[in-house]
Amino acid sequence: MAKVPFDVDSYTARLIGRENVSKLEGAIIELVKNAYDADATKCLIYYNELNHSLVIADNGCGMNEKIIKDNWMTIGRSSKKENFVSDKGRVQTGAKGIGRFALDRIASKAHMITVNSEESIEWIINWEDFSSNKKLSETYAEINESIKCIPEFYESLNLSNLNTKRVINKDFADTGTFFYLTQLREIWDEKLIKRIQKSLSTMIPPTMEEIFQIYMFTNDISEDGAKIVSYHEESYDYKINFGTSKKNKELMEIEIIRNEFDFRGKDKSVLKEAGFTKNDEKYFSGSSIFSKKRLSELVNEVYEVPVAEIGEFHGTFYFFKNSATKNDTQKFYYKDFSNRRNMSEKFGGIKIYRDNFWIRPYGEFATSSYDWLLLANRKNQSPAAVSSEKGKWRVNSQQIYGQVYISRLNLHLEDQSNREGIVESKQFSAFKEVLLNIIELFENDRQYVLRKLKDLYDKKNEAERLENELKEQIREAEKKEAEQKSKQNTAQKKAVGESEIASEQNLLLEKVRPVVAKKESEIEELTNEVKMLRAMATTGIAINTYFHEISSLVNDIHEEIYEIKEAAVIDDIDTIKKAADKAYSYKQKFEQWYEVTIKSVKSDKRKRTLWEIQDLIGNLCDAWSESLGSERANIEFIDPYESINYRCFPFEIESVVNNLISNSISAFDDICQTHNRSVKVEIQRLNKGFKLIYSDKGPGLPKKFRDNPRKILEPLKTGKIEGTGLGMWIIDTIVKDYNGSIDLSKCGKQKGFYVEINFE
Template identity: 25%
Template sequence: MSKKKIDDIKTELANALGAEKTDFRSVMKLANELSKFDEDYQRFFIDAKTVIHLGRDSIKDHTTALIELVKNSYDADAYKIEVEILCGQNNDLIRVADNGFGMTKDELLNNWLRIGFSGKRKSKVSKLGRRKTGEKGIGRISTDRLGSKIELITKSESGGIVGLKVDWDEFDVEGKEVSDIDVQITKPKSINVPKDKRNKVGTGTEIRITGLRQDWTSSNIEGLYNELSALTPPFNQQSDFKIDLKNNIAPEFSEPVVSKYYKTAEIDVSAVFDGTDEVYYSIKDRHSNNEVVDTIPLQQFYAKTKVSEEAETLKCGPIEVRLMFFLRESSSVVGTDFRLKDLREFLDNNAGVKIYRDKIAVKPYGFPKSQLGYDWLGIGEQKARNPAGAGRGDEFAVSPNQLVGAVFITRDNNELLTDSAAREGLVESEGFYDMKEFVQATKRLLETHYGKIYPSVEKKKREKKRVPAQQESERIKERLTHVKKELSNIQSEIKAEAESVKPSLFLKPLEDSIKTVDEVSKEVEITITDLLNWQRTLNGLATIGISSAVFGHETEGSITQFQGSTNTAQKLLKITPPRIEKAITELDKSLRYSKKVAAWGAYALTRVQKEKRTKRNIQIYKTIQSVVKELKPAFDASAINLTLNGENLYSSTYQMDIETILVNLLTNAYTASLLKGGERKVVVNVDLEEREGVKGYFFSVSDTGPGIAKEFEKRIFDPLFSTKTIGANESKSVGTGLGLTIVKSIIEELGGNLSFSKDVSLKGAIFKVWLPKK
């Protein structure tokens, strides 16, 4: 049976191959059918719907789908891209046209039609030195998200014009294989791409999408505009890359896309050297409305920026420098329409100081991934040499990825800045070095200004944070109530007009609500982080208080002994005859006790250091060892033998939390040990311990005290409950009842566990802290 079938297919295939006009479709279908009879090997085949799912699942929404097409144009080194969105009756169209390098027919058929192919994998940088932005080779199938029909025309320098048409709806049919669907190859006579004199051949790619899947709203267009502006360099003067957006939904965004990210710059500095001996400069910062503007002699400009002492003129000729300094943090986008993600993308695309000659960027200066050119000013090296933060004022240095800048020169005015023989870069002449020095001086001007305003910026931030909790809570509640009301209105409207409901009508309010929830969530997150940090500090301070109350006697005793011995030594030297030997002994004691006092001071001062409140990889054993060492004199003074056993281990955590836990447990152990005479011991053990498959570590504190009385076991973690008394048989409490409450709350926050029992060896209590190792 199958033998006959195979023969039939073979005959049919032979006929198809032998026909005068080859029916490729039949040939492929028959060949596929025939291959199914292969007894030894078989192949995967793909359901056409998979392609549709892949596109739809990989792309969040239609704005993202369109951005992917624009990114492809950017990666194709286009100087200009036209994006058109037209929505209306029988007039739906999305058009993306660029004047990039286009595709040959071969590239179109073998690369574009190959799902998952991405040129980015071969090279991450385009020929023009752009960092490629496209993703995973799925941009083209994401067009299904935009519309059902796609027509692509492309023109390359060597391959002429070629095109294709795809009807995505044909893929959306059950049981069809990808190879069953025809993609029509077209041979258009012309292509409509943006003109540019640098692109003499007129290469480029034009994509027209019709049968739009979704209505575009004003809000969508605004979001698209903002995302497109992240790809656009911030300097209007140059013509490296431009996007022209046209639409009939939100006419206010029908214009060339201009980067507005300069609004998020902390500092924006311009400096212009007039070619003789004067410098005009302006400094703007986003924290004050003032703009500092001045014109000063070049020598004074250099003296001010401490770059060079002798510079009467510059051999490079007149130049203009603009530098913008950005912070890559959420505070930079507060009060703007931008998201932090967009700002970071903008900085990834545009960080660096570029040189523009007659509005054209000179490679490789300021181009990312260009090994020699990206940081041609040595900004990274300067930062590495001097990593001081802005808090150090004058010494502050920016990082390369925080700076976006441009140096503007012309061929006519800067004759000494000539091209190198390799055609990439400028000859490193005296003129070049003078230009470089001028840019560095401008950078210093920026850094000095930021160092100067930083204290007031930080103060403002702190003041802003000091919104009373009640007020903040009311504000958040109010905003969420508003969102709830909006959503409830939408729900009612949908119910009322179930038949004629148009999803597009509800998109805007929905998006606004989601945006509000998103903003509120971020604010809440920041508030919680701040509160936790605050709590951490308070816990630390409370612990100093608790330990000071307990070890206070020892400190007070040391101070008194120090004063007493000094005083006595004086008396011993004043009497006749002076008692020299005894005076020396007293002075020795004086010195010893002064050291004890100083050690206690150091202990208290180092408890809440800022770096201890930052999460980082710390050496747990060493941290514990340091606390034990600091408290040991107090234990020794009460004849308590404090010992530590264990080995070093690392974990990413807050050093202050570990110290706070330990100090509280040691304070308790100290008090407990004093309740009994005889041999007093406190032992601290540290080691790794895995619990239920989770890697972790523990530290325990055992003592020779009386242990935890049965009746107190359930109450010891209650706030304000304390068993600390002066003597074993006395009822007077000297504890605050906060120590173990603090310990427990920290351990819970760190995802750990606290247990206690009777120590078998020392006969007193043992408190064991287990924490996950991160």
């Protein structure tokens, strides 16, 4: 039996080059990366509009003939796979051995001169040869020993920009690689050139300009004008630096810098009156807020990713606002930012850099990947104002930009083969969650500051209003007293005058009273609407828990109806009766499901009155048990055997229990637990209310919440990838409405989940 080797069609090179690197900017960047990997300090790009040609050159280490044959011309082979640290200590960006095919994306013909410490080589290729029906092994490039150095080769091209010639002669005299590309595949108009310049300016971070400079020349541009400058701005309101600890790779070190506030010389009085701490005084004066977090605290355990797999990374985020009312500027002591430009358009969003090169398209303005952390969605889910007493403020995607730095050592954050982002792995999802939790630390700090400043403003203005009102009343009283004395009225006339004053006051009260009543009515309506929305949200969560049962019931009923129809054709009464009995049992299950979900928001449960709590909660637990069955949960209700009457909206008490049970069922299902799916619900009388004690034998709190269990009461905090994060927040808001309290102190100290809720 003969063994036949595989061969490759020459069109493969076209797939790798022109069709794999989708954008022209991406192809240019691939060649610039090669220059960086070659330890170049300068990379020069020159478009000559006179003959529609392009020069790309670097002053790196160059290549010899062996490297060209063994690596440059072997698809998929790269000398950087194992030896990825350059002679100058740079971590090299390339590894796949396909970046050189970016030349095909740019032009049909390429002429290269490369010079290293040993020799000078000329390499010529026509990429159109790869469009024929030849095999790849039958397609050739031309390699010659060259007698020209790079400045001499440049001189022979007769290019007109003398500034370029000066840079070439000064910085490219020894070693490097020079490409001369002709028959360009796109029209290089002014719009395209500006697009490439912008891509190059965002490709490298500001810190890299000292060791690697890029120039983009045309025929009539100066050296300073051609130099690519990385965008950077120091006009920010908050700055957040973060990075993996050098001493402990499982720790994240975070630094928050406040730069938003100017107390107009009243620092001491404002900080004291607002109730800020001594540490806050330092933070407002330029000191940084430092914190350390274990990576395990910042990653949801449902990703099942060891934190070590994310790898080391660091970065900086900048928060800025583009607008504020005059009143807010005074209230919150904002610094003047009137000269600030639109940051999001200039700097884009949050960019990821691997070994100092931007991984497109993350953070690219006006693309779907601008908001790759989905900050806008997060904001929509929690739209609370920054100074709101209720709810969590979330930063919008248009208010934050920055850089995150990873390297090729982040093995599980691998580039996609088309160089258009990172593979969407579990590790990448966990990486994104860490970044969101870092952003949340800043959000918490800003909301903390602005809440205190708002309280101070409200307190001052309330005092000022009452003071002005009192002064006005005193002036009116003095005026009336003076009038009465001057007229020397009789006691009778004086009494009449006092009566008139009292009548005026009563008339004013009569005018004010309906206005106040109307406002109180509107507030009550809004409050009731919020309560109803909470109940509807709970219904949605409960329905989601029953989704499997509902789907099964629908299918089962459909089958029985089909059986009845088939049996009716042949008058099979026994089969009809059996199928009808089964359908009826399924209908009863639907009623049980209806009892737990939809019925909880019926009008009779939206009236606040005295309810027997043991019956209300006991019946609800029975309904859950009957509808779910013991295979999904064993719900035990501990009856106090005494009447506990409590004035409440019953749908709110049911919402608390429904959310707790839904969470337990979801936790049981997540770990595929087939045994000990037990839930215990107990109530006890209090002097002025009752206590609800709830526990289950599930997996308990996710690791990220065990050090601080009360974080689960915040909106959108979930231990599941697909969870809503609303259940415990709804419980917390309901309990607060009843002046109650939630005790989670035993969570994490015993198996499963445990909470005590006091309704006062």
